[in-house]
Structures are given as structure tokens and as C-alpha cells.
Amino acid sequence: MSRHAILTGDDHAQLRVRTESSAELGDAVMASLTVPIEFRRIQHNFPILFRKDIETGRFSALALLGFENGENLFLEGDRWDAEYKPLAMAIQPFLVGRPAAGDGPSQVHIDLDHPRVAAGGEGVLLFDSAGRPTPYLERIGEMLSELDEGYRASEAFFAALERYDLLEPFFLDVELKNGSKHRMVGYHLINEDKLRELEPGAIAELHTGGHLMPIFMALASLSNLSGLIARKNRRNSDV
Amino acid sequence: MVKSVKRIVIAGGGTAGWLAACRLAAWSRAEGRPLDVTLIESTDIPAIGVGEGTWPTMRETLALIGIDEAEFLLASDASFKQGSRFDGWGDGSAGEHYFHPFTPPPPARDPRQLVACWTASPERSYASVMTSQEAVAAADLAPRQRSMPPYAGALNYAYHLDAGKFVALLRRHAVQRLGVQHLDDRITSIEACDSGDISALSTASGHRIEGDFFIDCTGHAALLIHGHCGSGWVDRSAELFNDRALAAQVPVDPCSPVASQTVSTAHRAGWIWDIALPGRRGIGCVYASSFMEDSEAEEVLSEYIASAIPEAGAIQPRRLAFPTGHRARFWDRNCLAIGLSSGFVEPLEASAIVLVELSLNALIDNFPSNRATMPLLANRFNDLFSQRWERIVEFLKLHYVLSERAEPYWQAHRDPVTFPDRLAGLLELWKEQPPSAYDLPLAEEIFPAASYQYVYFGMGGAAPRSLPTPAPAMIAQLDQVAQRGRSLLAALPTNRAYLDALNGDARRLLEGRA
Numbered sequence: 001m002s003r004h005a006i007l008t009g010d011d012h013a014q015l016r017v018r019t020e021s022s023a024e025l026g027d028a029v030m031a032s033l034t035v036p037i038e039f040r041r042i043q044h045n046f047p048i049l050f051r052k053d054i055e056t057g058r059f060s061a062l063a064l065l066g067f068e069n070g071e072n073l074f075l076e077g078d079r080w081d082a083e084y085k086p087l088a089m090a091i092q093p094f095l096v097g098r099p100a101a102g103d104g105p106s107q108v109h110i111d112l113d114h115p116r117v118a119a120g121g122e123g124v125l126l127f128d129s130a131g132r133p134t135p136y137l138e139r140i141g142e143m144l145s146e147l148d149e150g151y152r153a154s155e156a157f158f159a160a161l162e163r164y165d166l167l168e169p170f171f172l173d174v175e176l177k178n179g180s181k182h183r184m185v186g187y188h189l190i191n192e193d194k195l196r197e198l199e200p201g202a203i204a205e206l207h208t209g210g211h212l213m214p215i216f217m218a219l220a221s222l223s224n225l226s227g228l229i230a231r232k233n234r235r236n237s238d239v
Numbered sequence: 240m241v242k243s244v245k246r247i248v249i250a251g252g253g254t255a256g257w258l259a260a261c262r263l264a265a266w267s268r269a270e271g272r273p274l275d276v277t278l279i280e281s282t283d284i285p286a287i288g289v290g291e292g293t294w295p296t297m298r299e300t301l302a303l304i305g306i307d308e309a310e311f312l313l314a315s316d317a318s319f320k321q322g323s324r325f326d327g328w329g330d331g332s333a334g335e336h337y338f339h340p341f342t343p344p345p346p347a348r349d350p351r352q353l354v355a356c357w358t359a360s361p362e363r364s365y366a367s368v369m370t371s372q373e374a375v376a377a378a379d380l381a382p383r384q385r386s387m388p389p390y391a392g393a394l395n396y397a398y399h400l401d402a403g404k405f406v407a408l409l410r411r412h413a414v415q416r417l418g419v420q421h422l423d424d425r426i427t428s429i430e431a432c433d434s435g436d437i438s439a440l441s442t443a444s445g446h447r448i449e450g451d452f453f454i455d456c457t458g459h460a461a462l463l464i465h466g467h468c469g470s471g472w473v474d475r476s477a478e479l480f481n482d483r484a485l486a487a488q489v490p491v492d493p494c495s496p497v498a499s500q501t502v503s504t505a506h507r508a509g510w511i512w513d514i515a516l517p518g519r520r521g522i523g524c525v526y527a528s529s530f531m532e533d534s535e536a537e538e539v540l541s542e543y544i545a546s547a548i549p550e551a552g553a554i555q556p557r558r559l560a561f562p563t564g565h566r567a568r569f570w571d572r573n574c575l576a577i578g579l580s581s582g583f584v585e586p587l588e589a590s591a592i593v594l595v596e597l598s599l600n601a602l603i604d605n606f607p608s609n610r611a612t613m614p615l616l617a618n619r620f621n622d623l624f625s626q627r628w629e630r631i632v633e634f635l636k637l638h639y640v641l642s643e644r645a646e647p648y649w650q651a652h653r654d655p656v657t658f659p660d661r662l663a664g665l666l667e668l669w670k671e672q673p674p675s676a677y678d679l680p681l682a683e684e685i686f687p688a689a690s691y692q693y694v695y696f697g698m699g700g701a702a703p704r705s706l707p708t709p710a711p712a713m714i715a716q717l718d719q720v721a722q723r724g725r726s727l728l729a730a731l732p733t734n735r736a737y738l739d740a741l742n743g744d745a746r747r748l749l750e751g752r753a
Contacts (some may be wrong), residue, residue, distance in 0.1 A: 019730075020386040077387065120743075121736020122385065125729040134729030135722065 006097060007108040009131040016123030017093065018116050019136070021080035025115050028075060030066035032086035035150025036157045036214035043221035045074070045082040047228060050188040050218075059158040059167065060187070061218070064228065067174055067182050072232040087147045093117055094140050096148045104219055106148055108141060153210075160211045164202055166190050172225070177233045190218055242610040244519060245275060248450030250426055250463055255578025255595045256456035257409035261304040262599045266435035274470070277420040277448055279440060280415070288576075289519050291514050292320055292589035293397045295341050298390040306412055308389035313745055314408040316516050317400040318497045319383075321376040323588070327505040329699055330643040337364060337498070337697030338376070338464060339588075341395040343689035345716040350673045350688065352713045355514035355706040357696075360498050366694035367690075368717060370394070371724025376499040380731040385740060388558050393727055397520075399501070399514045422446060424456075429467045435571045436610075437467060452607065455576040459583070465575035471567040473582075475632050478659050479563050479595025480527035480651065481509050481585040485540050485556035489520050489548050497734035503587060506539045508648040512586065513547065517736060517738050520548065523556070525585050530648040533558065549557055561585075565628045571583035573610065582628060587635050587687050588686075597627070597685065627685045633659045634686045634694070640666065641698035669695060672703050 005011065021027050031049075034042050039061070042048055048065040053060065063086045065072045073081045093114030097107040110117070126137045133141065161167050168191040172184040195215065198206075206212045247263055248258050260278045301311055311317060322340035325530035329335045344353050357368045367373045372394050375382070406474055413419035424442035430440045439449040455463035464470045476482060498515040509526035526539040531539075537556065544551050565582025569575065577598045584590060607613045636659055639652035655663050664676060674691035697701075709745035732740070 020384075120740055122732045122740055128725065128728060135726040136729055 001109045004095070004097065004109050004112045005112055007094070007110045007126065007137075009127045010134075012110070013127050014125070015110075015127055015129065016118040016121070017136075018118045018123040020078060021075060021085070022078045023072075023075065026092060027080070027089065028070050028072050029089075030069055030071050031062040031064050033088040034061045034063045034086050035147060035154050036061065036211070037146070037150045037153060038087055039214040039217035039221070041084050042086060043217045043224070045084055045224060046086070046221065047224045048218040048221040049170070050190075051186065052188060058178075059161070061154070062187075064225075067184060067228075067232060073228060073235060087143050087150075091140055091143050091147060094144060096144050106145070108137075108144060136215070156209060157211050157214060160206055160209055161190070164194070164198060164206075166194055166215070168194075174229055175230070176236060178236050190215055190221065192219060195219075242451065242552060242609050243366055244451040244609060245273065246450040247274055247276045247452050247454065248448050249276065249278040249454045249456055250440060251456035251458060251578070251580070252278055252282070252406070252410065252421075252455060253458060253578060254406055254409075254592060255458075255557075255580075256454075257279060257413055258300065258304075258592075258595050259454050259599055260413045260419045260455060260575055261409050261417060262300065262603060264413060265304045265601050266634050268417065273421065276418075277422065277450070278412075279424055279426055279442060279448060281425040282423050282648070283425070291402050291516075292399055292512075292592075294589060294593040294596075295395050295397045296593055296596050300599075302390050304409075304412065305416070306408070309741055309745070311408065312738065312741060314406040315400040316518055317405070318396045318516055318738060319381050319499055320397045320399045320501060321372050321381055321382050321394060323501045323503055324376070325378075325503050325505070325638070325697065328503075328510075328638065328642055328644075331505060331645075337374040337693075338366045339370035339488045339690065339693045339697060340366055340370050340376070341578065342370040342372045342398060343395070343687060344692070345713075345720060347713060349705055349707070350675045350692065351703065352710055353692075353707045354673045354696075354702050356713055356717050358702050358706065359709060366693050369693075369720070371597070371720060371727055374724055375727055375731060378728060379496040379499055379733050379735070381734045381737040382729070385735075385737065393731065399516055399614075401516055403597045416603070422448065426462060429463060431467065433689075434572070435551055437463065443532045451573065451610070455574055455580045456578045458579040458713070459562070459675045461566075461576065461580040463574045464569070464571060464580055468568070468571035470569070470571050470576070471627075472564050473560070473567055474562070474564040474722065475584065476563045476629075478514050478632050478636055478657055479526045479585060480529065480657075481532075482561060482563065482650065483528050483533065483536065484523050484525045484559040484561065484585075485533075485536055486521070486523040486559060487540065487544065487554045487556040489522060489544060489551045489554065489682050490518065491515075491520055491548065492550075493518070494735070497738065498733055501589065504543065505642070505644065506547075507644075507646040510537075510587070511540065511543050515734075517735070522547070525587075526646060528560075529649075534567075542558075565624075568617075569624045572578065573613060575617075575620070577602075581624070584635060585629055588631075590631050590635075590685075593685075594627070594631075597683075598624070623683075626681055630681075630685050633662055634690065636662055637694050638693065638698070641695070643699075667699060671701065671705075 018025055039048060042063045049062050049064055050059050051062055065074055074080060093111045093116040095109045097109035122137045125134055128134050167188040169185050170189045174182040249259050256278055260276050263274060264276045319335055322338055324336055324338050326336040330345040347353050357365050360368060375394060382394040414421050424444050424446060426440050427443050428441045429437055430439040435454045439447050441447045455461060469714040497517055504511045508530035512523050514521040522544055524536045526536045540556060544554060561583050563584050566576055569581045578595050600624060605616050607616050642649050674688050674695055676688045679688055
């Protein structure tokens with residue numbers, strides 16, 4: 001369930017948001033949406049995979065956090081065990097909204113039913129006693145615009161990948177130390193061979209469009225898969 | 240054959256006695272050094288129980304003892320203390336106050352830099368430029384969030400606590416978890432060997448407890464250190480005049496804000512403490528009997544309570560008379576005095592419990608493993624704590640000497656004849672340079688230079704005549720303090736919200752078990 005509202009200093013003067021990490025606050029997810037302008041930060045910790053929406057045929061990028069639904073291997077109890085938290089998770093329970101009529105300036109919306117919206121007196125205030133946004137809300141605002149901009153830019157990114165047929169379906173067989181096997185299906189990744197065979201003109205075009213860097217970041221991010229499997233093995237052996 | 244120290248006997252079971260028992264027993268376990276710790280207390284002798292404010296040192300003490308912070312907060316009805324606010328100490332006009340926070344200014348090699356930055360915004364207080372703690376405490380906020388590791392804070396902090404409940408927690412912890420022997424009995428005689436060392440204590444019900452080392456926590460009675468060892472009393476009442484207190488406890492609405500600082504309000508012949516716990520406020524009137532009758536003090540206290548807590552009914556304050564001073568020798572032969580038996584001074588900067596902690600640190604860091612090391616260690620301890628008492632008297636007196644209040648009591652405080660040794664010289668020096676670490680050259684100073692700065696400038700001490708140009712790096716650091724302050728004001732819960740959430744979780748846990 002969600003209940004979206006436009007955030008205002010008048011309506012939400014006393015509202016507090018819980019900013020710590022935990023499953024009950026919605027962090028137990030196996031993947032987080034990400035956008036190409038964020039890949040540089042994502043590739044340091046997480047594998048980046050792509051997924052095609054069957055209905056719309058559109059691609060999106062995901063930072064992989066676990067191998068099963070509800071499994072986040074970067075969530076250690078109530079501790080976020082990575083230097084970075086993907087923007088799409090860090091902005092919760094906020095989202096970018098637009099006025100009903102047309103394409104006006106974006107607004108900050110909040111999902112009032114999100115578990116991060118605090119019931120008691122703990123959590124971070126969004127507005128100070130004078131009704132100005134707190135540093136936390138300022139930071140949220142920056143992250144929301146970055147994410148919004150990133151979504152808009154990702155259309156061109158995926159169009160370019162499709163133009164050069166650089167995305168290929170991919171499955172991953174994960175075999176764990178305890179002998180269990182998991183097959184991950186339904187993902188795409190960038191075909192490195194095709195990338196290498198591209199004409200200089202095509203490479204120049206990708207470069208001019210700002211797509212080359214995220215492509216390489218996504219490729220580099222796959223080295224995190226072994227780390228993620230190691231986390232999974234560690235967690236299994238803890239149980 | 241040198242006699243080794245294995246059996247520790249603690250006489251008296253107030254805050255001092257049980258802290259001593261816990262620290263020694265926990266240390267003996269941690270070090271794998273076998274010590275038998277026995278505490279003898281007579282529970283029919285009431286504890287004084289006005290020591291209800293701690294210093295930030297208490298966090299480390301509790302961690303060393305092995306008590307979890309949440310358990311401590313719940314069991315002691317405790318709350319957070321982030322400093323002291325002094326109301327009416329300047330000229331006594333309405334609304335006049337200053338704050339002495341626990342959080343120091345950002346590090347500066349030359350404290351004149353700090354003062355130079357402060358004087359650039361003359362409308363603000365020194366403390367409010369140096370740390371956001373004043374604003375955080377003014378909003379009744381806690382210094383930490385529950386998701387932070389125990390005993391860690393966004394700002395430096397201590398506690399307000401219910402001394403009776405705190406002692407009960409320490410007693411339980413010492414006996415049940417740390418193996419301290421507990422004897423509820425009245426000490427009737429002290430046995431000594433030929434050397435004059437104490438060898439055993441006998442009790443009313445016929446027990447005889449032998450020991451190698453004795454700790455006197457018998458309060459003002461000073462049964463061992465004075466009664467047996469004859470260590471004299473160094474009177475300091477010529478410098479600090481207060482010798483009476485009226486202590487009251489006023490229940491509060493369970494939804495009311497819980498203040499994050501001790502409020503000390505000056506009156507015409509002393510001051511009033513106001514310490515907020517979740518369920519009550521401890522309010523007391525400290526005064527000098529040579530300047531104020533008991534009945535006048537009662538009126539002063541009643542007026543304060545009536546205006547602070549209008550719904551409070553009539554109160555029956557407890558009357559206390561206290562000497563101001565300390566022992567000539569704190570450690571004599573094989574006996575060490577800790578707590579009120581070693582000295583007492585008005586609780587203006589909550590120095591009672593911290594002195595207990597510092598005494599225990601000094602004892603444990605230099606533990607007399609055998610009798611032969613005791614004379615040297617005792618001399619060293621006595622020197623250190625004589626110096627510490629000098630500092631306490633000096634620092635407390637600093638609170639009075641810059642006042643512009645006109646009453647005879649306050650005028651008497653400003654008479655240089657009543658100043659402790661160094662103070663007149665320091666006040667002269669501070670016209671040229673701010674209080675600094677150079678003023679406090681001991682290895683382990685009890686109050687940091689920052690405290691002297693907060694009180695000196697808070698009381699209206701003028702900035703030195705010549706100051707350097709503020710360095711850009713210093714300005715940037717203080718801007719960061721202000722920025723971080725904005726974040727903290729938004730992110731910290733109120734004391735009440737923090738304690739309610741803690742209580743709620745504890746209740747759910749209990750119900751879950753039931």
C-alpha cells in the first residue's frame with residue numbers, strides 16, 4: 001500500500017523519517033534500481049545487471065544485492081554493510097512527483113504509508129522550527145533530482161545499447177559451498193565481444209552521448225559477483 | 240615475605256562504595272587477578288543520595304563495569320545531561336543565562352583563534368559558537384539516537400539519575416554478576432595490627448572481616464580514614480560559603496519534556512539545582528547559613544518550584560548541612576577514602592561522582608599489589624588528589640567571582656581575600672590571553688581549559704585585548720559546527736521520545752517472554 005502526498009512545510013512540520021537500515025524499514029530487497037549516471041558509484045560494491053520489462057519492452061538497470069527475493073546480502077541485521085547505498089533506496093520514502101497538469105517543475109512527494117515514516121518521536125525531522133528544510137531534506141532533494149535526471153537520461157542510454165545490439169540475455173548458475181545451486185534468469189548484460197567489434201564511428205557516437213563510461217562501469221561491476229557469492233556463502237555458514 | 244593484596248574490604252554502600260566494588264571486581268575478572276571484594280553496608284543508615292548528576296566519564300565507567308547503557312537508563316530512571324545552564328549568575332536580571340556544555344570547541348592549537356572567531360559575532364554566546372550543544376539541549380533533545388552503539392553520542396554527554404535506584408542497580412550487578420561479597424551489617428569496631436594498618440572490621444552481628452586493603456566509603460562519618468587513621472580535614476568554607484541544602488523531589492507529568500541540562504539558578508545567597516528525570520525533577524536550594532536563614536531558603540525554594548512546576552503541591556524538602564573541604568590525606572597506610580569521606584563541596588559542577596570515578600581509576604591504574612608499594616602509591620595519590628581539590632575549589636569559585644549581583648553574599652564572593660591561590664593571578668592573565676591548557680599543566684587535569692573558557696566567557700569575562708585575525712581554517716571549522724548543528728537538531732529525538740521508545744521496547748520484550 002502507498003499513500004502519496006506532496007511534501008510541504010505546513011503539512012509535515014513535525015514528520016520524522018527513520019534513516020537507519022533494516023529489513024522492517026524496507027531494505028530487504030534483492031536488487032535496487034539504478035541509473036547510468038550512478039554506475040560509477042554502484043560498480044564499486046554491486047554487480048549491475050539489466051532487465052527488460054515484458055509489457056513495455058523497456059530496459060532498466062539494477063544493482064544486485066542478493067540472489068533470492070527478499071535477500072539483501074548487504075544488510076547485516078540493522079547495519080548497511082557497504083560504503084554506498086543506491087540512490088533509489090536512499091531516497092525512500094520520498095519520490096519525485098509532477099503536477100497533475102503537464103510537465104511543470106518536479107516536486108518532492110512522500111509515501112506516508114512507507115515504514116520509514118516514523119510514528120514515534122525518533123527519526124529525522126524534515127523541516128526545522130522556522131519551517132526551512134533540514135540538511136537531511138536538502139540532501140534528499142539533491143538525490144531526487146539526480147535520480148530524476150538519471151531516469152530521463154537512461155532512455156537514450158538504452159536506445160544506444162539496443163541500436164548496437166549490445167544487450168544479451170544472461171543467466172547465472174550459482175553454486176554455493178553447501179552444494180545448493182541457484183539459477184538466476186531473466187537478466188541481460190552487455191555483450192563484451194560485440195562492444196569490442198564496434199566500428200570507431202560507433203564508439204565515437206557512444207562516447208559523445210556519454211554512454212561509454214557507464215558501459216564500462218557496468219562491465220567492471222560484474223567482478224562484484226564473486227564477492228556477492230562469498231557473502232551468500234558466509235551467510236549460509238552463519239545459520 | 241611481602242604481603243600481597245588480595246582481600247579488599249569496602250566500608251559503606253552508597254554510590255561510592257558500590258562503584259568501587261563494581262570497578263574492582265570487574266577489573267579483577269578482566270585482568271585475571273584474583274581479588275576478594277567484600278562490601279559492608281548498613282542499610283539502616285540512609286544514603287545522602289543527592290548526587291544525581293554525572294560527568295561524561297560515567298559512560299566509560301559503566302562500560303568497564305559491564306552494564307549495558309539501556310539497562311542503566313531504565314534501571315536508574317536516568318536521562319541525558321549535556322551540560323549546565325546557569326541562570327541569573329551574571330547580574331541576576333530576568334532571562335540572563337549562560338551554558339557550560341560538555342562538548343569542547345573544535346581543536347585549536349591557539350585558543351585565541353577560537354575567541355577571535357567568536358568576537359566576530361558578538362551577539363552570540365561563546366558556547367553557542369563553539370558547539371551546537373546549547374541549541375540541542377535547549378530543545379530538550381537527547382545527545383544520541385538509539386541506533387548508535389551504546390555509550391556513543393553525536394555530542395559529549397553524561398547522565399541525570401535517581402541515586403537510590405542507581406545504587407540498587409550497582410549492588411545487584413556487583414553481587415549477582417561480579418561475585419562481590421555483600422554484608423548488610425553495622426561496623427562496630429576497627430582492628431589494627433602493630434604497624435597501625437587496619438586488619439579487620441567487626442560488625443554488630445558478630446562478623447569479623449579481614450582484609451589487606453580497606454576503602455572508606457562511609458560518607459561524612461569517615462569511620463576509617465578519620466576515625467581510625469586520623470586524617471584531618473582541610474576546611475575550604477572560607478572560599479566556598481555554602482553549607483546548607485534543601486532537597487526536594489517533584490513528580491512530573493509523564494509527557495512533559497525532560498531537560499537535557501542541569502539548570503542552576505542563582506538566588507541572593509546561593510543557588511538552586513534543577514535536575515530532570517523522566518518521572519520527577521530533583522530541585523534543591525543550596526545556601527550559606529551565614530547569609531540566609533533556613534526559613535528564607537525554604538521560601539526561595541518554594542517560589543522556584545511554584546513557578547517552574549505550577550501544578551506541584553506543597554513540598555517537604557530534606558534539610559542537609561554539609562562541610563566544605565577535604566581530607567589532608569585521602570590514602571593513609573592501607574586505607575583509602577573515596578566519596579564523601581574524602582571530601583565534599585557544593586554540587587555546582589557535579590564533582591562528587593566524578594571524583595569517585597577518578598579515585599578508582601587512579602587506584603586501579605596504580606594498584607598496590609603488595610604492602611611494600613603502598614607508601615609511595617599513597618603519597619602519589621595524595622598529591623594528585625590534593626591538586627584536584629585545589630582545582631575544584633578554584634573552578635567553582637570562578638563561577639562566583641565575575642558576578643555583578645549586588646547582594647552581600649555575592650559581594651563577599653568577590654572579595655579577593657576569599658579567592659583560592661591562583662585565581663587572582665589567572666583573572667589578571669585572562670585579560671591578555673584566554674584560559675588555555677597552559678593554565679592547567681597537570682598530567683590529568685580534572686576540568687579542561689574549555690570548561691574554564693565556557694564559564695569565564697559565559698560569566699561575561701572580556702575577550703583578551705589583542706587577538707589574531709581569525710584563520711580561514713578556523714572559520715571553516717566553526718561553520719561546520721553550525722552546519723552539523725542544523726543536522727543534529729533535525730536528527731536527534733527528544734529525551735522524552737528516546738526514553739519512551741526505550742521503555743516501550745523493554746515492555747514489549749517482557750510481554751514477549753511472559
